[in-house]
Amino acid sequence: MNKQDEIERVKRQELELALPAFDEAVAFAIGTAIRERALAEGLSLVVDLRTFDRQLFFAATPGTNLDNTEWVRRKINVVRRFQRSSYRMVLERGEEPLPPQNGVDPADYVIAGGGFPIRVPGAGIIGTLTISGLPGRSDHGVAVDALCDHLGKARADYALPEPAK
Structure with missing residues (x-):
């Protein structure tokens, strides 16, 4: 590819990968699933x-x-300002x-994967799902996998291919 x-x-x-609705319960369900995966896989x-x-879940x-939290903050700023995933910006x-x-100040914005827009039909992009700790492409992949799982969509239909070595 x-x-x-x-x-x-x-x-x-x-x-x-738009959510039909986004509130505290949805954020908790998605965030908890990501945390459980991270613990199970040692991420x-x-x-x-x-x-x-x-903020609805952390x-x-x-x-x-603390560096990971700062990267999250800067990725959120990128998604909000440019209305796209931070990995697409990469x-x-x-x-x-x-x-x-x-x-924009580089202290507040970073071009790195892991910030994913939360889109709700009829409302547009209203927030973010942001991951930090892995390489940017993998951070992005964790977010995509979690949204696929939550929406009942096949991960394979949305996953990026493994990078060439």
């Missing part, structure tokens, strides 16, 4: 689910630290800091 095909796959993920990660005005597994722009012309 070439880069443009990956971008199209991520756009499809963003559109089709060190932070998970955050929120609307843009309020968990950190062993091996994470694919479209690379992982270089945003140029000053964008009017």
Whole structure:
């Protein structure tokens, strides 16, 4: 799969992995499932689910630290400002800091995978599901897997292919 095909796959993920509703109960269900997976697989990660005005779920597994929480904050800012997953930004722009012309401070924005937009039909993008602790592509994959599981969709239909070695 070439880069443009990956971008199209991520756009499809963003559109089709919309939640029919998003509230505290949905955030708890998704966040808890991610935390349980992380513990079962020995993954060190932070998970955050929120609307843009309020955090609804947060968990950190062993091996994470304050840096992970800061990466989450910066990824959330990218999703909110650019209305797309932070991993799509990586694919479209690379992982270089945003140029000053964008009017953003690198201390507050990071181009790295793991921030995924929470979309609700009729409302648009209202928040984020954000993961930090793994390589960015894997952070993104954890978010996509969790949304697929929650929505009853096959992970394989939305997963990105394994990167070439």
